Amino acid sequence: MxxxxxxxxxxxxxxxxxxxxxxxxxxxxxxxxxxxxxxxxxxxxxxxxxxxxxxxxxxxxxxxxxxxxxxxxxxxxxxxxxxxxxxxxxxxxxxxxxxxxxxxxxxxxxxxxxxxxxxxxxxxxxxxxxxxxxxxxxxxxxxxxxxxxxxxxxxxxxxxxxxxxxxxxxxxxxxxxxxxxxxxxxxxxxxxxxxxxxxxxxxxxxxxxxxxxxxxxxxxxxSCTLGKDITLESEGTRCHGVAVDLGIDGSLSIRDESGEVHHFHYGETRLSSAIAG
The missing domain is CATH 3.30.930.10 (Bira Bifunctional Protein; Domain 2)
Known part of the structure; x- marks a missing residue:
């Protein structure tokens, strides 16, 4: 916000x-x-x-x-x-x-x-x-x-x-x-x-x-985000991987290609497998 x-x-x-x-x-x-x-x-x-x-x-x-x-x-x-x-x-x-x-x-x-x-x-x-x-x-x-x-x-x-x-x-x-x-x-x-x-x-x-x-x-x-291959950009950081979870605090968890899981509270997502706005 x-x-x-x-x-x-x-x-x-x-x-x-x-x-x-x-x-x-x-x-x-x-x-x-x-x-x-x-x-x-x-x-x-x-x-x-x-x-x-x-x-x-x-x-x-x-x-x-x-x-x-x-x-x-x-x-x-x-x-x-x-x-x-x-x-x-x-x-x-x-x-x-x-x-x-x-x-x-x-x-x-x-x-x-x-x-x-x-x-x-x-x-x-x-x-x-x-x-x-x-x-x-x-x-x-x-x-x-x-x-x-x-x-x-x-x-x-x-x-x-x-x-x-x-x-x-x-x-x-x-x-x-x-x-x-x-x-x-x-x-x-x-x-x-x-x-x-x-x-x-x-x-x-x-x-x-x-x-x-x-x-x-x-x-x-x-959701059309969870389980999908996505790219997330947040404050100059870009993360590509699979969206694996929505946290109890509203954060989005992404598992990157190395298997590491990242948690984001802010950012913008783009779906790799579909047209996204």
């Missing part, structure tokens, strides 16, 4: 999103909707600075400066995806907060299957893939106080819903996908949203209450 600055925010363009109805729970109790924004994570940082409550959600029809891991741009087209950010205040020790990315990956994967029948798999640490093609990315960022304490996490989710193959730029056509492509039908993104929020609520609460063990079990079941 990276620290996020507090940008200025104008609330003039924010409107409540009436299509999301939450009967109970905290996540999504307040949902704001914008036609266009540079980045929902950046906007949420400003809302948090101005006193937004945990569980607040920002949804945009289009992001013009959406970001993925490593500051790479996130491609989107107006109205063809779910671009959202959720403000969270996790009730776990600070050293466990990085696990939240894996918690959210499990929640989103299960929500997608429930809402659409599409069955994505999780790639450590923050992507959802279908047959090796990227369907969804997750970017969690820390909001820290002046003395360095973490008081909020912003969870950004970019889910491709209505994109066709031809909608993707040429460089992404072989590595990107959408719910419409995978299901073969039009997908109402605002029908997916409340299901996604329900699953996020349930999994975050379970993690806060019981720790990472139940999340690990679900992640392993959904």
């Amino acid at each position: 990276t620290a996020l600055p507090f940008p200025p925010v104008s609330a003039a363009d924010l409107v409540r999103l009436p299509k999301v109805e939450r009967r109970q729970g905290t996540i999504g109790r307040t949902v704001f909707h914008l036609a266009e924004v540079d980045s929902t994570n950046r906007l949420m940082g400003g809302l948090a600075r101005d006193g937004a409550l945990p569980g607040t959600v920002v949804v945009a029809d289009h992001q013009v400066a959406g970001r993925g891991k490593g500051e790479r741009p996130w491609f989107s087209r107006p109205g063809e995806g779910l671009c959202l950010s959720i403000l969270l205040s996790p009730k776990r020790p600070i050293e466990e907060v990085p696990q939240l990315t894996l918690v959210i990956a499990v929640a989103v994967a299960e929500a997608i299957t429930r809402a659409t029948g599409v069955q994505p798999r999780v790639k450590w640490p923050n992507d959802l893939l279908v047959d090796g093609r990227k369907l969804c990315g997750i970017l969690c960022e820390l909001l820290s106080s002046a003395d360095g304490d973490v008081h909020h996490v912003i969870a950004g989710i970019g889910l491709n819903t209505g994109l066709s193959v031809d909608d993707f730029p040429g460089s992404l056509q072989a590595i990107g996908t959408s719910l419409a492509i995978e299901s073969g039908r039009a997908i109402d993104r605002f029908a997916v949203l409340p299901v996604l929020l329900d699953h996020l609520e349930a999994w975050v609460e379970l993690w806060e209450r019981e720790g990472f063990a139940p999340v690990r079990d679900a992640w392993v079941r959904l």
Whole structure:
């Protein structure tokens, strides 16, 4: 996770999103909707600075400066995806907060299957893939106080819903996908949203209450990383080998060609045996 600055925010363009109805729970109790924004994570940082409550959600029809891991741009087209950010205040020790990315990956994967029948798999640490093609990315960022304490996490989710193959730029056509492509039908993104929020609520609460063990079990079941030949890059280090385990702390273990096992808490993985985003 990276620290996020507090940008200025104008609330003039924010409107409540009436299509999301939450009967109970905290996540999504307040949902704001914008036609266009540079980045929902950046906007949420400003809302948090101005006193937004945990569980607040920002949804945009289009992001013009959406970001993925490593500051790479996130491609989107107006109205063809779910671009959202959720403000969270996790009730776990600070050293466990990085696990939240894996918690959210499990929640989103299960929500997608429930809402659409599409069955994505999780790639450590923050992507959802279908047959090796990227369907969804997750970017969690820390909001820290002046003395360095973490008081909020912003969870950004970019889910491709209505994109066709031809909608993707040429460089992404072989590595990107959408719910419409995978299901073969039009997908109402605002029908997916409340299901996604329900699953996020349930999994975050379970993690806060019981720790990472139940999340690990679900992640392993959904994984497209374990048992695969992968390359991992982390802070200038590159490791190639077979992903052999997900630790109880969320770390990924890789056995290299010499048989030595390495453990990583951060990094980016690339699957050698499949197309990876």
